[in-house]
Amino acid sequence: MAQLATAKEDGAAARPAAGSSGRKPFRLSTLMSIVGTMPMIATAVGVFFICIIYSFVLSFTNSRIFPAFGADNFVGTDQYARLWSTGRWLVSVNNIWFFGLLSIVANMTAGYLLAVFMDQRIKQEDLFRSIFLYPFAMSLVITGLVWRWILDPNYGIQATVRGWGFEDFAFAPLVNSGTAIYGLVVAGIWNGVGVTMAIMLAGLRGVDGEIWKAAKIDGIPTWKTYLFIVLPMMKGALLTAFILQCVGVVRVYDLIVAMTQGGPGISTQMPAVFVIQHITDRSNVGLGMAAATMMLLPVIVLLGLQVFVQWRANRVKENA
Amino acid sequence: MKKFAVVAAMATALLGSTAVNAADVEVIHWWTSGGEQAAVSVFAREFDALGEDKWVDTAIAGGENARSATLQRTLGGDPPGAAQFNISRQFEELAEGGLLLDLTPLAESEGWRDFIRPAAILDVCEFEGAIYCVPVNIHSWQWAWASVPAFEKAGVPLPKNLDEFIASAPKLQEAGIIPFAIGGEAWQIGGAMGVVMLSQLGKAGHEAIYKDRNLEVAAGPEVANAITIFKSLKTFTDEGSANRTWNDTTNLVIQDQAALQIMGDWARGEFAVAGEQPGVDYACIAGPAENPYLDTGGDIFLFPKQDDPAVEAAQLKMASMMVNPQVQALFNNAKGSLPVRDDVDMSLADDCMKAGLEILKNPDSVIQGASIYLNQDAIGQTEDLWAELWSNPDLSVEEAQQRFVDIIASAD
Numbered sequence: 001m002a003q004l005a006t007a008k009e010d011g012a013a014a015r016p017a018a019g020s021s022g023r024k025p026f027r028l029s030t031l032m033s034i035v036g037t038m039p040m041i042a043t044a045v046g047v048f049f050i051c052i053i054y055s056f057v058l059s060f061t062n063s064r065i066f067p068a069f070g071a072d073n074f075v076g077t078d079q080y081a082r083l084w085s086t087g088r089w090l091v092s093v094n095n096i097w098f099f100g101l102l103s104i105v106a107n108m109t110a111g112y113l114l115a116v117f118m119d120q121r122i123k124q125e126d127l128f129r130s131i132f133l134y135p136f137a138m139s140l141v142i143t144g145l146v147w148r149w150i151l152d153p154n155y156g157i158q159a160t161v162r163g164w165g166f167e168d169f170a171f172a173p174l175v176n177s178g179t180a181i182y183g184l185v186v187a188g189i190w191n192g193v194g195v196t197m198a199i200m201l202a203g204l205r206g207v208d209g210e211i212w213k214a215a216k217i218d219g220i221p222t223w224k225t226y227l228f229i230v231l232p233m234m235k236g237a238l239l240t241a242f243i244l245q246c247v248g249v250v251r252v253y254d255l256i257v258a259m260t261q262g263g264p265g266i267s268t269q270m271p272a273v274f275v276i277q278h279i280t281d282r283s284n285v286g287l288g289m290a291a292a293t294m295m296l297l298p299v300i301v302l303l304g305l306q307v308f309v310q311w312r313a314n315r316v317k318e319n320a
Numbered sequence: 321m322k323k324f325a326v327v328a329a330m331a332t333a334l335l336g337s338t339a340v341n342a343a344d345v346e347v348i349h350w351w352t353s354g355g356e357q358a359a360v361s362v363f364a365r366e367f368d369a370l371g372e373d374k375w376v377d378t379a380i381a382g383g384e385n386a387r388s389a390t391l392q393r394t395l396g397g398d399p400p401g402a403a404q405f406n407i408s409r410q411f412e413e414l415a416e417g418g419l420l421l422d423l424t425p426l427a428e429s430e431g432w433r434d435f436i437r438p439a440a441i442l443d444v445c446e447f448e449g450a451i452y453c454v455p456v457n458i459h460s461w462q463w464a465w466a467s468v469p470a471f472e473k474a475g476v477p478l479p480k481n482l483d484e485f486i487a488s489a490p491k492l493q494e495a496g497i498i499p500f501a502i503g504g505e506a507w508q509i510g511g512a513m514g515v516v517m518l519s520q521l522g523k524a525g526h527e528a529i530y531k532d533r534n535l536e537v538a539a540g541p542e543v544a545n546a547i548t549i550f551k552s553l554k555t556f557t558d559e560g561s562a563n564r565t566w567n568d569t570t571n572l573v574i575q576d577q578a579a580l581q582i583m584g585d586w587a588r589g590e591f592a593v594a595g596e597q598p599g600v601d602y603a604c605i606a607g608p609a610e611n612p613y614l615d616t617g618g619d620i621f622l623f624p625k626q627d628d629p630a631v632e633a634a635q636l637k638m639a640s641m642m643v644n645p646q647v648q649a650l651f652n653n654a655k656g657s658l659p660v661r662d663d664v665d666m667s668l669a670d671d672c673m674k675a676g677l678e679i680l681k682n683p684d685s686v687i688q689g690a691s692i693y694l695n696q697d698a699i700g701q702t703e704d705l706w707a708e709l710w711s712n713p714d715l716s717v718e719e720a721q722q723r724f725v726d727i728i729a730s731a732d
Binding site for chain 1: 384391392395417504505506559561562563696705712
């Protein structure tokens with residue numbers, strides 16, 4: 001965000017300067033655009049940039065509740081050393097990769113299939129779309145709580161099926177530390193698949209009808225058209241859905257609190273829960289900020305990768 | 321539509337202005353279960369009866385959530401008028417940072433030092449000679465609650481210590497009873513482990529580890545024993561234990577579905593509400609050991625500094641009200657806890673409570689909980705460790721003990 005905003009600013013400032021070597025006519029619209037973007041620039045710099053630097057610096061101190069920047073408060077990379085020797089953090093990191101990969105893949109696949117289903121000119125499309133989108137409108141706390149009840153062995157699916165006479169039926173993923181994370185994934189998919197579908201459906205509808213006609217004439221089966229022709233043409237929609245999912249995964253917090261509180265034991269702990277708990281109740285801001293910085297790292301790598309890819313693409317365009 | 325919006329805005333503005341007048345004191349606490357609610361109502365009622373000032377109740381479910389809210393709001397410059405914490409080091413940074421109202425003049429004029437006992441519970445309120453909080457009750461963790469009918473059904477006698485219990489657990493299981501009831505929340509697991517640990521270490525060992533940070537004791541055979549016992553207790557639980565609250569868990573013992581729960585003496589309130597008789601329907605086993613020790617945990621209230629002198633006056637009034645002997649009697653009878661002063665009429669105390677009072681009379685069997693000696697960060701680390709040990713059978717006794725030693729070594 002910050003990069004984008006400042007890049008635009010630079011461009012706007014540079015152009016008139018290059019156009020005339022002497023006095024340039026100062027246009028009102030330029031001023032207005034600068035004034036107009038000021039709040040955004042201030043937010044981007046103030047909130048994102050400064051706060052991130054602040055957290056980063058804090059992570060090298062032994063701050064507890066209050067930020068402490070005294071000379072003897074700086075403890076080097078002690079917090080990071082402790083972080084990476086903390087069993088709970090290691091479990092959290094493993095969990096987020098596992099949860100992220102599983103739920104993103106499942107969400108994207110199911111979302112695309114649902115979108116294709118909706119694309120069949122079915123009756124009541126509006127109704128179905130609302131039904132599928134509905135979970136997304138609900139708070140993750142509600143989602144988590146509802147799924148916790150559904151998956152509870154004493155009054156959820158397991159109890160119901162057993163009530164029908166299947167005494168040996170066992171389906172209670174949340175009570176077992178090995179399977180609890182799958183319970184979270186299920187709830188995550190239920191929550192996220194609708195919005196993925198909506199974005200993909202928009203992408204599908206954006207594909208030119210002529211393509212479909214051409215594919216028909218060439219005798220390509222419908223499923224092949226969807227998979228090999230239409231899918232690559234909706235990169236934008238795919239990327240949007242993917243990024244939304246990624247953001248949801250990195251900050252997953254409320255779902256955990258509502259469904260498992262990180263349990264059984266510490267088997268469903270997530271980095272965001274670790275950070276929040278350490279900067280509040282545990283009164284160890286230094287460690288919490290070290291954890292937050294580690295959470296930022298993959299995001300920066302991803303962003304860097306995206307910037308690099310864009311830069312490469314622009315270079316290729318310019319050379320062509 | 322527009323008119324409606326204006327009216328609504330005015331209504332909210334009015335509501336806002338009536339809710340916050342000068343002498344309103346907002347109190348954050350986490351007393352939300354039936355017995356707890358009854359107890360906190362005593363405070364609210366007594367405070368409102370004192371005069372114009374009003375008790376504004378902000379109950380937040382879960383101790384950790386309530387404490388976080390207080391800490392964040394105080395740091396953010398919007399402190400509540402009063403807030404509940406445990407008798408521990410949870411709030412020491414607020415006191416050190418000068419964010420709390422100094423209660424020393426009040427404490428001195430009322431002579432808190434003379435009547436609040438044991439002295440240790442007032443010590444946690446003291447920083448650099450000034451008193452910043454009011455202890456309101458005493459709770460101990462070291463109790464096991466047993467269902468008498470469940471043990472009778474299995475044909476085994478009530479256990480006197482944990483070894484006996486583990487020996488009889490398979491028989492309970494055969495009789496279709498959940499031998500060991502526990503809720504899978506980190507604080508319940510950590511608390512139960514603390515009790516198991518103390519039953520093995522005794523007072524000397526407990527103080528050696530937490531007070532003196534003696535790593536040899538932490539790496540010694542008693543801790544290894546405790547971890548082994550804890551791991552075997554896990555094998556006697558039911559599968560519904562994950563995420564179960566403590567009072568739902570107590571309810572299993574009340575309904576004789578489960579045989580035994582390790583839980584602090586606040587569980588007594590649940591048995592009382594259910595109309596159970598001690599000795600007949602349920603048994604309270606102190607320790608659980610032949611030679612029981614009790615810690616003197618409990619709750620305190622602290623009063624973040626306010627700009628408004630009217631609120632400050634009300635805060636002082638509230639602090640004074642909380643240690644008033646009559647309020648102490650009413651409050652603690654409702655809560656099922658022990659009062660912080662001796663001169664309180666406890667004629668309503670039941671047998672379990674009397675047993676507790678008897679143990680507390682002997683200073684050799686009274687200990688200070690780990691949270692008095694370790695800060696919340698280190699306590700949290702031990703809780704994480706015990707929670708992991710609980711859920712992960714592959715974590716060996718040796719490794720768990722080594723990690724425990726590391727936590728104690730680095731604890732502040």
